[in-house]
Amino acid sequence: MSTLRALARAQAVAAGVAQPVATVRHLHVAQRPLVLVPLAMAGEAHAPLAALVGTAPDDARLLIVPQPRNRDQRFRFVTELAGIVLPWLDDFRGVAEAVAVDRGRDVRYRYSDAPQLWVPNPAGITFLRLLGRSTRFRRPDGDYPVHPAVPLLGRWLTFFAERAEQPGSSALLAMTDALTLHWATGQSAVEDLHLPALLGWIDPPAGSTGVEVAARAEDPAVCPPAGPATDPEFDNAALAPAMASWAAADDDPAARDEAYAELVGLLRGQLAPTWELMWRGLGLLGALPPGARVAGRWAGDRDAFTSYAEHLDADGGPQPRHDGAVAAAVRLHRLERAATSYAVQRAYDDPLVMAEHRLTGEAFVGDVTLADPARVDDSGKRPVLRPRIQVVTTEAVRVPVGATLWSTARPGQKAKVVFVTPAADGRTEVVLELSGGMGRGLTAPPGTVPQVGERLCLTTLSEAFLPAGAFPTADETPWTHGGPPLTDPSSGLSSVVG
Amino acid sequence: MTSTARRLAAIRGDAPPKRHNARTIAALTGNPGCARRAVLDGAGVDKSALAQRVGFPARFGQSRFAITRGNAFEAQVKADGGAELLRLVATRLGVPVPQRASWTDLGGADDLPDRRERSRAALTATGPDAALFDHPLLGLDVAGQRVHLEPDLVAARLGGRFHVVEIKSFPVIDGQADPAKVSAAAVQSAVYVLALRELLAAEGRDPESVSHEVVLVCPRDFANQPVASLIDVRKQLLVLRRQLDRMARLDDLLTAVPAGFTADPAAEPATLTAALRTVPARYAPDCLAGCELAYFCRDEARGQTGALGRPVREALGGIAEVTEVLALATGERAADPEREEAAALLRAAARLRADALAGHHA
Numbered sequence: 001m002s003t004l005r006a007l008a009r010a011q012a013v014a015a016g017v018a019q020p021v022a023t024v025r026h027l028h029v030a031q032r033p034l035v036l037v038p039l040a041m042a043g044e045a046h047a048p049l050a051a052l053v054g055t056a057p058d059d060a061r062l063l064i065v066p067q068p069r070n071r072d073q074r075f076r077f078v079t080e081l082a083g084i085v086l087p088w089l090d091d092f093r094g095v096a097e098a099v100a101v102d103r104g105r106d107v108r109y110r111y112s113d114a115p116q117l118w119v120p121n122p123a124g125i126t127f128l129r130l131l132g133r134s135t136r137f138r139r140p141d142g143d144y145p146v147h148p149a150v151p152l153l154g155r156w157l158t159f160f161a162e163r164a165e166q167p168g169s170s171a172l173l174a175m176t177d178a179l180t181l182h183w184a185t186g187q188s189a190v191e192d193l194h195l196p197a198l199l200g201w202i203d204p205p206a207g208s209t210g211v212e213v214a215a216r217a218e219d220p221a222v223c224p225p226a227g228p229a230t231d232p233e234f235d236n237a238a239l240a241p242a243m244a245s246w247a248a249a250d251d252d253p254a255a256r257d258e259a260y261a262e263l264v265g266l267l268r269g270q271l272a273p274t275w276e277l278m279w280r281g282l283g284l285l286g287a288l289p290p291g292a293r294v295a296g297r298w299a300g301d302r303d304a305f306t307s308y309a310e311h312l313d314a315d316g317g318p319q320p321r322h323d324g325a326v327a328a329a330v331r332l333h334r335l336e337r338a339a340t341s342y343a344v345q346r347a348y349d350d351p352l353v354m355a356e357h358r359l360t361g362e363a364f365v366g367d368v369t370l371a372d373p374a375r376v377d378d379s380g381k382r383p384v385l386r387p388r389i390q391v392v393t394t395e396a397v398r399v400p401v402g403a404t405l406w407s408t409a410r411p412g413q414k415a416k417v418v419f420v421t422p423a424a425d426g427r428t429e430v431v432l433e434l435s436g437g438m439g440r441g442l443t444a445p446p447g448t449v450p451q452v453g454e455r456l457c458l459t460t461l462s463e464a465f466l467p468a469g470a471f472p473t474a475d476e477t478p479w480t481h482g483g484p485p486l487t488d489p490s491s492g493l494s495s496v497v498g
Numbered sequence: 499m500t501s502t503a504r505r506l507a508a509i510r511g512d513a514p515p516k517r518h519n520a521r522t523i524a525a526l527t528g529n530p531g532c533a534r535r536a537v538l539d540g541a542g543v544d545k546s547a548l549a550q551r552v553g554f555p556a557r558f559g560q561s562r563f564a565i566t567r568g569n570a571f572e573a574q575v576k577a578d579g580g581a582e583l584l585r586l587v588a589t590r591l592g593v594p595v596p597q598r599a600s601w602t603d604l605g606g607a608d609d610l611p612d613r614r615e616r617s618r619a620a621l622t623a624t625g626p627d628a629a630l631f632d633h634p635l636l637g638l639d640v641a642g643q644r645v646h647l648e649p650d651l652v653a654a655r656l657g658g659r660f661h662v663v664e665i666k667s668f669p670v671i672d673g674q675a676d677p678a679k680v681s682a683a684a685v686q687s688a689v690y691v692l693a694l695r696e697l698l699a700a701e702g703r704d705p706e707s708v709s710h711e712v713v714l715v716c717p718r719d720f721a722n723q724p725v726a727s728l729i730d731v732r733k734q735l736l737v738l739r740r741q742l743d744r745m746a747r748l749d750d751l752l753t754a755v756p757a758g759f760t761a762d763p764a765a766e767p768a769t770l771t772a773a774l775r776t777v778p779a780r781y782a783p784d785c786l787a788g789c790e791l792a793y794f795c796r797d798e799a800r801g802q803t804g805a806l807g808r809p810v811r812e813a814l815g816g817i818a819e820v821t822e823v824l825a826l827a828t829g830e831r832a833a834d835p836e837r838e839e840a841a842a843l844l845r846a847a848a849r850l851r852a853d854a855l856a857g858h859h860a
């Protein structure tokens with residue numbers, strides 16, 4: 001928790017309404033997202049109970065499982081869900097665009113748009129991950145055959161859950177995460193996981209404060225939980241009797257229909273309020289202007305979607321239960337690079353995020369007071385253009401001489417710190433030597449060197465390309481990491497818990 | 499009756515002390531710095547009724563689906579005199595699966611002294627054979643009172659060592675389980691390990707013959723097939739011992755409690771509210787998950803930075819009041835010397851926030 005964000009929480013307490021912690025939107029909001037609000041049966045190992053799913057506020061499809069302990073019914077639910085999700089995924093495979101690769105020597109294609117999935121909270125993402133895990137290895141043949149759509153949906157859900165782990169991806173998002181990325185409430189992070197309370201803070205109805213709405217939202221009788229866990233009172237008082245009457249009406253079609261309608265009504269009643277909140281949340285996020293680098297990250301999601309769709313077209317197998325040593329290292333490396341680049345990109349896109357870095361001394365803002373744009377360093381073998389500028393700042397400068405800084409206005413240009421001199425009234429003068437981003441000649445094109453009077457934000461955060469690490473192939477896994485993995489997938493089951 | 503016990507009885511009111519179980523003892527380790535909780539739990543106050551009475555009812559319902567499933571899984575694992583359970587436990591511990599093992603059910607509706615004696619006798623009797631003990635009755639001293647624990651657990655004696663076996667119905671999927679549930683199970687198991695060790699020590703036996711590694715039996719993946727895992731509970735044991743020691747010194751805490759303090763749920767709500775405020779709580783958002791009185795304490799802590807979570811409070815320089823944070827941030831209030839550093843940070847943060855929100859930036 002940065003001090004800046006903590007202060008925003010304190011301000012939210014005083015104001016009675018959430019305070020912004022971002023000035024732009026840091027995630028992509030799709031034109032036609034699929035919203036999925038799942039409910040799971042208490043006590044069971046991720047047995048689906050119901051879901052509201054659809055791509056528009058007035059297009060909610062309700063799927064229910066009258067008896068979640070029944071395996072056939074669970075797979076019927078998954079088949080129905082696949083009937084909604086898979087055609088929706090296919091709709092994104094119409095138009096592709098060419099992307100130059102290998103410095104323009106080749107092209108590859110990626111879909112112009114990609115699917116985006118929304119669930120209410122992080123537990124919803126876990127639910128989809130495990131639903132994917134429980135279905136992706138199923139087979140349409142053999143002892144317990146399932147509908148062919150079941151394993152396919154399982155692979156896609158696993159794909160989405162894996163994307164959700166990657167910082168900056170907008171393929172599968174939890175509404176509570178998306179909202180707390182942009183607003184700070186006057187309650188704790190634990191309480192922010194409750195979507196009705198969170199939205200109550202961000203967008204309270206006229207005449208009430210966030211505290212009041214959040215307090216009301218905590219009563220599950222007034223405001224059902226946003227799932228996947230159900231309210232125990234609802235389970236005991238309403239759901240269990242309704243399930244029992246459905247089961248009891250086994251051979252009486254009329255009674256069974258009636259009991260089914262009762263279940264539908266009950267579960268819709270639990271899901272509908274969350275459904276409304278999801279679209280309200282999407283509306284709030286959609287109203288924010290997108291950050292400049294959001295489209296670039298979304299292109300990464302489109303790449304991932306394209307390549308996974310191609311993997312499935314080529315009869316690619318399901319994702320393994322466990323990564324081997326090399327695959328795990330590669331994944332970790334990819335996630336770390338994504339996390340670093342996402343943090344930097346958010347700071348470059350959003351002065352309010354950059355302010356967090358300014359507070360910790362990783363960035364400062366100052367005015368250019370001197371500039372020598374024509375300076376040439378001829379001490380080396382051949383002369384090079386190395387303009388110098390002097391920036392005066394009122395902020396504390398905690399970077400050492402010799403450090404390299406970047407300016408948000410010119411991310412491609414390095415600025416090496418040459419002198420740091422304290423000046424009058426707590427100001428600091430910083431002399432910087434610039435390189436890069438000025439063409440190849442010995443004269444800097446206009447605009448490439450900051451001019452006197454320009455205000456700059458200089459930071460140690462670099463947008464420079466992070467090269468991918470080199471890893472051995474799976475068959476060359478070193479013995480220190482267990483050697484090449486065994487081919488038997490069941491032997492990799494670990495027994496370590498927690 | 500000692501003076502402390504009389505004092506605690508007066509705090510509690512007419513009701514008999516609320517019975518502890520492993521779950522409530524485990525919950526004690528949650529917020530060890532909270533004096534209010536230590537006093538109320540030490541006195542055995544019915545905190546649920548108390549919270550209801552002061553207008554902040556707790557929400558700790560349990561779904562009957564979860565209860566049914568838990569019972570069914572436990573029955574399945576314990577079936578056939580524990581043959582399957584024995585195999586699972588022995589395999590996980592890496593010892594040869596014994597040809598046979600005795601199964602002693604120490605449960606039943608008998609009176610407590612008799613059951614206690616039966617448990618004591620059965621668990622301390624030496625025997626070379628593997629043995630499983632179901633529903634043993636154990637005891638622990640909590641705040642000077644003997645608390646009986648009637649665990650659903652099984653104590654397994656294999657190769658001369660005892661292992662606590664805890665059967666839980668949450669799934670272990672691809673070798674991983676919900677971390678929150680695993681850690682809750684670990685603390686509960688630690689309570690049993692401690693009780694079992696005390697029982698052996700009281701009989702002059704080596705308490706270390708109860709292993710600090712407990713066996714957790716859960717359904718594997720999405721089916722009902724049980725799988726056993728080992729959890730090392732040494733850390734939980736340390737925390738638990740420290741908290742129980744602290745509660746044993748309840749006298750110290752009680753000296754700070756006003757003489758007329760009552761937490762009797764039968765008293766007037768206004769009296770109770772006023773009384774509770776005289777014993778300081780240390781509310782943290784984590785309390786919501788474990789303490790019946792949490793909603794009351796949260797309401798009381800409104801306006802405190804700690805109610806927003808410990809990381810928030812730390813990021814705000816440890817300043818307790820939200821109003822003070824804001825006053826320091828705007829510069830309305832000058833900070834005393836030891837808070838000057840925190841105040842400077844807050845002022846800088848407030849200025850940066852205001853600038854960025856107003857669009858005055860680079």
